[in-house]
Amino acid sequence: MMKRRLRSSISTTWQTAVIVVAALLLGALFIAFAGESPLECYGVMLEGALGSMSRISEIMIKMVPLMIMALGVSIAFRAKLWNIGAEGQMIVGAITSAVVGLYIPLPPWLHMIIAPIFGMIGGALWAMIAGWLRVRFNANEVITTMMLNYVALYLLAYMVYGPMQEPGGYNYPQSSSMAESIQLTPLGAGLRVNTSVFVAIGVLILIILFWRSRFGFTVDLLGHGTKITNYAGLNANRTIIWTMMLSGALSGLVGWIEVYGVHFRLLEGIGAGFGDLAVVITLLGKMSPIGILFASFFISALLVGGATMQRMTAIPYSIVDIIQGLVIVLLITQPMIQQKLQARKARGIYVE
Amino acid sequence: MWNEIFSLTFLTSLLAATIRLATPILYAALGQIFTQKAGILNLGVEGTMIVSAMAAFTVSYFSGSLWLGFISAIVVGVLWSSIMAWLSNTMNAVQVIAGIGLNILGAGVASYVYRIIFGVRTLPPQIDPFPVVELPLLSKIPVIGPVLFCNNVPTYIAFLLIPVSWFLMERTTFGLRVKMVGEHPRASDAKGIHVTLIRNIAVLIGGACAGAAGAYMSTAYMNLFTDNLVQGQGFMAVAVVIFSKFRPGWALVGSLVFGFSNALQMRLQAIGAGIPNQLLLMLPYIVTIFALISTSRKAEMPSAYTKPYVRMER
């Protein structure tokens, strides 16, 4: 059993690698057509992603929020609740956690406990709206979470232009800075990556445990249908709401990390398109915590390398999008390719 | 302020804007009705639209023919969505990621090709967009005339497509096949319906309509192409389809609700309603949620929604 699993994960890795190379080759056509050297550009991209400690630090900066959000999304997805509103939940979490830092005077140690909790509550409540609409009105959560993303974006804009704007900040869309004592501390001189890495590791372990816990089992059960959930003596509706809240709480936690560890204030653009990427990572990682760990690393490296390539070479900025799109689109064909290969093998065995 | 709101010109302007803003969503939604009813959730409408908008603009610019541009956009929409068809129906890929991936790819490709073709210019290339065609007599009716009968031809076409799609869905064998395939692909297969073929066609119809929506944006609504020309309209179209429960008439209602709240929001800002603009900007999305609630009670998604069909599996 163990051996079989190992062998299949090795072959998955291989196929994934081949697919990524294929996507890069396709991308190379675009680069070449724009009059640049693909080899050179990809060299810059690779170096830009993994070339130095500070590069790894940049990957972590992206990976921490993406992984936590994807873990949150995976909770909802495994219950077959298509929560694509991670971004909105993160934004609301950022707002609520920023409120603590800006307006509630607390000793720093207490603050470090309260602020993330506020972030999680914010994200959870935002997600709960969609859960409640689903339970109460059978409103499709794909749409409600999508719409709530937009609402959250404008809510953030309202906050940073309105009530939470930095006093004396000349109307720029941002809040005052968080006191240094309550910011997340960098892990090394000159590095941006900070103690949120430990938060991410903690969340990862908790989620691994979560799937072995009773409530995790309930969430999984809900994924098999509301009928069987009710049949098993559970309240499917209540489970839907709790699952959404838990899912949103993790995104809200990311809001806290971004405010206290990356930007040190609330500002527009804090969502940064993480919501869509979290969905991609969740599904690429097949909704398992370890899969999400690897997928988030891969996507983050792709983002960081791509951004470097864009600024260090003369390619049009859109090529980075093209390469990312190609990688994602081709990667999702991997399960099918694997299936085909396995079927061929099985047939081979029998024919002998 | 209130007397301004209740003036006739305000109303006419508001409703005319509603139609303008609703049209691209209506186009895309009508196509997605077929796609989604066949069981495919294509979140990549946005990407299809931007690629087609670019194609329509480019072809119109060089050929001088808006219609050639419009048709090219439809062709490009079909070609682009055939990637989605391949991913979802042949490779059985996860449809949600396929859509998101194609959106990222589409944004990149549209921007890239535009830049390669047009380079960096001091002023953006422009075309003369589809002109307004006032229908004789009808356009003279107060309020209704200027709202409904003073539009460009692509808008009229979009409205004509409503009965056409209804007919296709309810009165033809193709429509029934689409429903069957979305509801119970295995049964369809057993009844001799070619599931993959029907699903592919349904995705391509969606692509063609998204193509028309894109063309509308760059050659009818605007007269130029920018990277951000399609801001969330593709997603709105997907929302409208679910709201409409796959009925073309209701897709119109959904598009109008969105268009109306968006148009209203801008006008409330303009006349100084005293509400912060960021809060007004939320309006269309909140209204969409309420609209969804009002129709969701018994919403029936196709049973095989987002599920790939594999003959060998049970």
Added chain:
Amino acid sequence: MESIAVEMRDITKIFGHKAANDHVNFTLRRGTIHGLLGENGAGKTTLMNILYGLYKPEGGDIFLKGERVDIQSPEKAISLGIGMVHQHFMLANPLTVTENIMAGNFRKRQILLRKDQFRREVLELAERYKMKVDPDSYIWQNSVGEQQRIEILSVLFQDIDILILDEPTAVLTPSETDELFITLRELVDDGKSIVMITHKLDEILQVADEVTVLRDGKNVGCRKIDETVTKRDLSSMMIGYDIDLDLQSTHECTGDCIALSVKDLTVKNDKGLIALDHISFDIKEGEILGLAGVDGNGQKELCEALTGLRPVEAGQIYVKGDDFTGKNSKDFINAGVSFVPEDRRDVGLALDWNIANNLIIKEYGTDAFSSRGLLLRNKIKSHAKEMIERFDIRAIGEDALVKDLSGGNQQKVILARELNGLPSVLIANQPTRGVDINATMNIRREIIESSNNGTAVLLVSADLEEIIQVSDRIAVIYDGKIMGILPGRSSVAEIGPLMLGERMQRHDETASA
């Protein structure tokens, strides 16, 4: 050669690492009804799916009237005159009967739907074969029996030579079955050839001309059916050894305590109509009450109400004397009320999950399987192994996905879960539907066994033979009302009329007996 309609030679089909059909030969003679027998998972459906073009075999050839054909799709099969009624209904619920039948029967190059004309044709055909259907009703409004008729009608609409029926009688009442057999005879007389898969040996003896038996993917023999063939012959062919087809009716209700009591229960169905109309009955500890009735007369709603899954409009439910009216399913579970639902694939099982998880979905929160909020994987695993052993679940292991099990084995998973830990009440709805003869016997034995240990059982079944064989008392339900309660071992002749709505006079005495 002319007399052979279909010949399948050397058919091999692999799923994963298992051969579902292993070099199977099969011959269907023209103008005959050919029974296809085998345990659950023997490969019957697979073989017929290959003939119908749904599955592509790894090896083997198919000959129609002596000519080799390549059937890559159902479309092709249909064009060759093959029709198939599938084991699991191939109907789209939100569409109407007409639409469903129509979808499989478009004329070539037809573009416009001609609903009205089609509707008329449906009615005509229904008339001809004496099958009553409402062409404008939605599929979900029809009972399973009606749905089966719709399936058959839909196939008859096609221009068929060869008709495949995969367990058509599993959901039919005896009289419906008889009607079906008459229809089948008519078809055969018209020169058509029929393959019928069933688990009911009586039916083979009754209607088939020949029978082929599959075991473990292999053809283990083909026989002509004549007076000399007995059920025992067939079952031992199927299984490879003799089994006991009679249940020792050692069962005797001993308890006095009333475990489940229903008073004036009124319940609505999904459509908001009255499904149960002031129903009352009691079940004592250790007693098996059989509930006979044609499908769709309120059985489903009754079971759901008795397990807290459906709200009660009026009346009371008492479990071991306590009022459980309005309690939720958790309360019922905690009170030891077990439930084997009719719809096992949707309600009772998480098909995409493994056996081990399916076995604990009601119990994972207890100390037996979790501690400090975390599940105890080893305990879950060893529990699964134990259950697989005890209930003879045929699977590669506790990790096997339930969807990969045969219907009979899926049913055993449910029973293993529901009978484990000796429930005080067992509500079993159609527990042996679609289950092979061997497994059926085992399931019935398990039910009797648990009632011997004190469980009160409500056995809902459309299979009168089952009801008669197992029950201590027999209630008959019709249109949401109890038509009467008969003693055990009543005959079909006594029960039959009640099932069709004739009320019994001595209703009250027996009800409270």
Added chain:
Amino acid sequence: KEQGGNGETTGDKLKVALVLPGKKDDVSFNQAMFLALDSYAEANKDKIDLKVVENMYEVADIEPALIDFASQDYDVVFGHGFQFMEPIVKIAPKYENTMFLLGTGYKTVDNSAVYDVHLEAGGYLMGVVAGLATETNKVGVIGGADASETFRGHEGFKAGAKSVNPEVTIEEVYTGDWTDTVGAKEAAIGMYDAGVDVIWHSGDGIGLGVVQAAKEKDKICLGNVADQNTLAPDNVMTGIVYNWVTVIENIFNDINAGKFKGREESERFYWITIENGGIIYAPIIDPKGMLTEEDKAKIEEVYQGIKAGTVEMPEIDEPKN
């Protein structure tokens, strides 16, 4: 060490990077700066080596980008937008050999400075034009988001319009997004339908939408950043034009003279203003004959007045100069 494209320098050429939040052909804020810096670099080929990066709008990506350039020994890095303020303030002290320039904003450190537009003056001037030109006594202004310089521009516009036409009503819309061409066009149409006959916009993608609306409704609009008359000759009356070249020259002069660092905080600003010729107005076309000769004279008078500092501008909170 990373390298790529045209990153290397030879001898004592200045390595300069321009990081734009938008596209270099946005016909507005980004493009104006790109063209100015590009032409300056072209003219000083022997002294300057310019690298341009577009579409850097993800706030989280800005910091690594700046670090990248600084650690590759770039001498001058332009962050063309307010989003760059916090990252520059954070990064700059660690890379003392690099000089950072921030396009709009207010925080600086020793080796950084801000360049900005005195948009309230430009807005004021446009307000005057609109207030004089309007026949319906209704004018409008459309912006992306009400961030500092836009907000100041809009306030200036309102004050300018009222100064010449106390009765005028002013409609104002923010689309919420700088690139929302569609929203801007729709907003403009709404205003025109409501009787507004002159609209000023504050640039970027939205500007294109406003011009297009003016064209369709055959009404007047006023441009921003660049002379936009060519977009719609019959509808763009005039507009303010930014001339970044002055500022760029000043910046490089200071750098070359070694005066860039070591200044008081209040001196680390480069404004383009009407006074220093950084803001001019495009030739008045007046396609609909809405301005009398007196009006035109009045506009010129106000322009000169601002230039001479005799026109009293509204009190708007702006970064210290």
